[in-house]
Amino acid sequence: MSLLELKGVTKRFGGLQAVGHMTFGVEKGEIFGLIGPNGAGKTTVFNVINGFYAPSEGEILFKGERIDGLKPYEICRRGLARTFQVVKPLARLTVLENVMVSAFSRTDHRHEARAMALEATAFTEMEAWRDRMAGSLPLGMRKRLEMARALATKPELLLLDENFAGLNPAEVEKTIAIVRKIHESGVTILIIEHNMRVIMTISQRLLCMCYGEKISEGTPQEVANNPSVIEAYLGAAHA
Amino acid sequence: MSRSTLLSLGGLALLAVLPALVRNPYVLHMLILCLLWTVLGQSWNLLGGYTGQVSFGHAAFFGIGAYTTGILVKSGLSPATAWWGLLLGGLAAAAASALIGWICFRLRGPYFALSVLALAEVLRLVALNWKQLTNGAEGILFIPAFNSKAAYYWIVLALAALSMAAIRFVMNGKLGFYFLAIREDQDCAESLGINATKYKLISLLISAFFTGVAGSFYMNYMGFIDPGIVFSIHDISVMMILVTMLGGVATTWGPAVGAAIYILMSEAFRTYLKSGHLVFFGVLIIVIIIFFPQGIVGTLNESLQRRKRRLAAPLASGPAKGAA
Numbered sequence: 001m002s003l004l005e006l007k008g009v010t011k012r013f014g015g016l017q018a019v020g021h022m023t024f025g026v027e028k029g030e031i032f033g034l035i036g037p038n039g040a041g042k043t044t045v046f047n048v049i050n051g052f053y054a055p056s057e058g059e060i061l062f063k064g065e066r067i068d069g070l071k072p073y074e075i076c077r078r079g080l081a082r083t084f085q086v087v088k089p090l091a092r093l094t095v096l097e098n099v100m101v102s103a104f105s106r107t108d109h110r111h112e113a114r115a116m117a118l119e120a121t122a123f124t125e126m127e128a129w130r131d132r133m134a135g136s137l138p139l140g141m142r143k144r145l146e147m148a149r150a151l152a153t154k155p156e157l158l159l160l161d162e163n164f165a166g167l168n169p170a171e172v173e174k175t176i177a178i179v180r181k182i183h184e185s186g187v188t189i190l191i192i193e194h195n196m197r198v199i200m201t202i203s204q205r206l207l208c209m210c211y212g213e214k215i216s217e218g219t220p221q222e223v224a225n226n227p228s229v230i231e232a233y234l235g236a237a238h239a
Numbered sequence: 240m241s242r243s244t245l246l247s248l249g250g251l252a253l254l255a256v257l258p259a260l261v262r263n264p265y266v267l268h269m270l271i272l273c274l275l276w277t278v279l280g281q282s283w284n285l286l287g288g289y290t291g292q293v294s295f296g297h298a299a300f301f302g303i304g305a306y307t308t309g310i311l312v313k314s315g316l317s318p319a320t321a322w323w324g325l326l327l328g329g330l331a332a333a334a335a336s337a338l339i340g341w342i343c344f345r346l347r348g349p350y351f352a353l354s355v356l357a358l359a360e361v362l363r364l365v366a367l368n369w370k371q372l373t374n375g376a377e378g379i380l381f382i383p384a385f386n387s388k389a390a391y392y393w394i395v396l397a398l399a400a401l402s403m404a405a406i407r408f409v410m411n412g413k414l415g416f417y418f419l420a421i422r423e424d425q426d427c428a429e430s431l432g433i434n435a436t437k438y439k440l441i442s443l444l445i446s447a448f449f450t451g452v453a454g455s456f457y458m459n460y461m462g463f464i465d466p467g468i469v470f471s472i473h474d475i476s477v478m479m480i481l482v483t484m485l486g487g488v489a490t491t492w493g494p495a496v497g498a499a500i501y502i503l504m505s506e507a508f509r510t511y512l513k514s515g516h517l518v519f520f521g522v523l524i525i526v527i528i529i530f531f532p533q534g535i536v537g538t539l540n541e542s543l544q545r546r547k548r549r550l551a552a553p554l555a556s557g558p559a560k561g562a563a
Contacts, residue, residue, distance in 0.1 A: 024548030050430060076432040084430075090423035101420045113413070123449045153432055 001064050001187050004049070004080075004157055005029040009058035009068075011041075011048050018044040020212045022058070023080040026157065031179075031189045031221070033203030035144035035196075037232055041212040043085055046159050050082045050188075053077040061165075062157070070073075082154035085192070091135030095126060095145055098134050101153040120152040123185075124167040124178055138194045140171040147178065158182065164198050176202060195221060198225065206233070251400055258389035267388040271460065273502045274395040278453040278508035279475075280482040280494025281402045286446035287480065288489035289410060291422025292439055293342075296355030298475035299362050300447040303335050304328030304454025305469040306366060312458075325455045332451020333444050340443040347425065356476070363470035378465030379458070391460045398456060399495070400447045407491060409445065418442050419480045450479075484529055487534030496536050544561070 010020040019041045026032045034042050046055050047100030049060060051072040060068040067075050075152040081102075090098050099117035100110075106112050121130055124144050129137065134145060143163050150158055160179065164172055172195065179202060183189055193199040199206065199220070206223040208216045229237050236237055244414045261267060279301070307328045339358055343351040368372045373379070385391060409415055417438045420428040425435050460463050469475065478501070486497025504523060508516035531538045 038307050052426070054431075061260075071431040071434070072426075073434045076430060082430055084427070088424045088427035090420055090427065092423060093419055097416065097419075101416045101428070101433075104416055108413055110412055155324040232540060 002026055003063060004058075005061040005188065006030070006045075006049070006059070009045075009048060009055045009060060011053055012056045016214050019048065019055075020208075022209070022212075022214060024207055024214065025215060026188060028188055029186070030154075030205060031183055031191060031203045032117070033156060033199045033206040034190065034192045035199055035223075036209040038208045040232075042209060043161060044212075045209075046082060046161055046192065049075075049213045050080070050158065056127070076153055076155075079144075079154070079156040080159070081150035081153045081157075082159035083143075083161055083163055084117045085165070086131075087142040087146055089134035089137065089142050089145055091133065094131050095134055095137070095141075095148075095206055096121060096130040096144060099152045099199050105153045112195050113212055116152050116154075117148075120148045122153060123181065124148040125174070136145055139166050140168070143167065144175070144178070147182070151182065152191055153188060157188045157190065160189060160193075162194060166194045172198065173187050196224075241450075242481050251396075254396055255393065258392050264388050265344040267392055269502060269506060271388065271395050273499045274392075274399040275453055275456065275460075276498035276502060277399040277484050277495045278395070278402045278449055278456075278497050279479050280486065281399075282407055282446045282449040282453070283479040284483045284488065284494050285418075285449075286442050287408070288444050288493075289415070289422065289482060290408070290418040290442040291440060292442065293480075294353045294355045294446075294476075295352045295480075296357070296359035296472075297446075297450050297479050298470050298472060299355060299359035300332035300336060300450040300456060301454035301457070301475050302359070302366065302466070302469035303332045303364055305458040305464045306373060306379070306449030306454075307451070308325050308455040308458040309381070309464055310372060312381050313374075319430075323461070325394075325452045328455025329452035330446040332454065333448040334366030336443050336447030337440065341438045344439045344443070356472070358469050359472065359476060365464045366470060368468035373466070376465060376467075377398070378468075379464055380463045385460045388411055390455075395460075398449075398452060402452075403491070403495070405445070405449075406556075416440065417481075417503075480525065483535055485524075487538070490534065490536040490540060493534050493536040497534065500535070537553055 004026040006022050006024055009019060010017065019170050021047060033050035034045065036042050044053070046057050051074070052069050054069045058068070059066055062075070062078060062080055066077065067080070074077070078228065087218040089100065093101070096114070097118050100113045103113040103120070106116065121127060124147050126141065126144055127142055128147055134142070138143060147160070147163060163179070164175055165210050167175060176198060177190070179189065191203065204221060205218065206220050207214060208226070208229045210232040215225045215228045215232060257270070258267065279297070283294065283297055299469050305328065307326060308409055311324065311327065339354060343354045348533060367376055410418070416534050417428070417433050417511070420431065420433055421435050421438060453470060482501050483494050483499040484497070485500055486495065487493030505520055509516070
């Protein structure tokens with residue numbers, strides 16, 4: 001049984017089909033990459049999994065139970081956390097308070113939430129930034145705050161939405177190390193990423209989508225050499 | 240006990256012995272109004288300031304509290320209204336808020352603000368026309384339970400202290416974190432495991448409860464209410480917002496400071512400027528919005544923090560160097 005399973009998931013906005021008949025499974029313990037050109041519907045897939053949108057058709061199973069139609073906070077409490085591509089810091093709270101908010105999903109006590117937040121900020125190497133207002137963070141740290149916050153909800157599956165976009169090379173290396181560390185701690189990861197070097201190195205399996213449909217799935221090598229993937233990215237002349 | 244708690248308790252003790260020193264009933268009346276508006280400002284601040292759910296119609300809950308007490312006394316059901324009976328006003332207001340919140344908080348944006356505004360107006364019209372229950376436009380009149388203003392002063396002082404302590408307590412725990420998260424970004428809050436509808440409702444319940452208690456106290460103290468007074472948009476709903484903004488939205492002391500300034504200023508303007516007082520009051524509000532956009536306490540806090548940072552700057556290495 002896969003940890004996360006999508007069965008024929010379709011999401012339509014009026015007449016526009018953003019995601020069509022998406023079927024795939026994420027196995028426990030893997031890093032599964034989701035790639036595709038801009039506008040392919042990757043973030044919509046995340047929004048459907050995370051409960052922001054209910055799918056128009058199809059089923060989503062997490063740990064064998066249907067989660068489609070549940071609210072985002074219910075899905076979070078079942079152990080499925082996400083980060084946002086367009087970062088959403090709670091601007092007028094400090095970094096530590098931001099992470100405490102999410103830690104409160106696992107405890108009712110302030111001191112425990114604080115301890116969990118200290119742990120999550122240490123894990124993502126944000127110790128020096130804990131007392132800064134989240135709204136005043138530079139982009140690289142905002143992306144990292146997204147990860148710290150998601151981690152503090154103690155997820156089994158973590159959805160990472162373009163956590164590498166806009167980072168400088170040093171930050172990219174650091175973030176790869178952190179993602180690996182999260183993975184080694186036993187968290188399964190589903191990741192959307194445009195940086196091909198990153199996604200090729202860290203993910204064990206890849207799925208490429210285009211115009212809302214799956215066009216290829218397999219190991220990074222298989223996907224990269226798939227003619228329809230090359231066509232989607234570079235045009236028919238290169239395929 | 241922390242220094243700020245000790246200071247607060249000391250201040251409270253000082254305020255508690257004040258009636259022994261101040262015999263002038265007019266001064267006591269002013270102090271009572273300041274404290275009453277502190278309670279109202281605190282209530283609005285919890286929902287509007289900390290939770291980010293702006294209400295344009297808190298007079299609805301104030302009026303429900305006042306009328307609950309008025310009707311109970313008139314029907315001879317509640318002799319001790321000036322004491323524990325205040326609770327009934329608060330509970331009635333909270334019950335009404337549960338209904339409107341349960342309906343409106345599923346929606347986002349201005350729906351809640353506008354529905355509460357409408358609720359207050361609907362209730363005003365109901366109170367005006369349901370004469371058997373409310374005595375209509377003639378209002379409800381009864382003889383207050385206590386002769387001395389000092390008794391009311393102590394009751395409202397206790398209410399102000401209680402509401403501040405309760406809100407402080409709430410804001411320090413899980414609820415407080417959740418309220419702030421919802422204010423900052425509801426989508427984000429929900430994806431972090433927060434049932435936003437539920438927690439907005441909790442914030443509203445607490446806020447409406449204290450507003451209802453304040454309304455109930457108002458009925459007891461003044462001995463007279465009518466629909467136009469207690470369900471007033473400009474004298475209650477908007478003033479609750481102004482008091483909070485004046486003092487500082489989402490600050491602990493803002494509502495108290497705002498209440499004191501608002502009551503004293505409006506009284507001074509009314510006394511010395513006669514019919515022109517509203518114009519000057521308007522100018523004052525414009526000045527405050529331009530020069531103290533965070534409110535008085537908010538602006539002070541900010542400049543204090545900036546000074547602290549400047550003083551600390553040469554010592555701290557700062558996060559800029561601390562992490563890559």
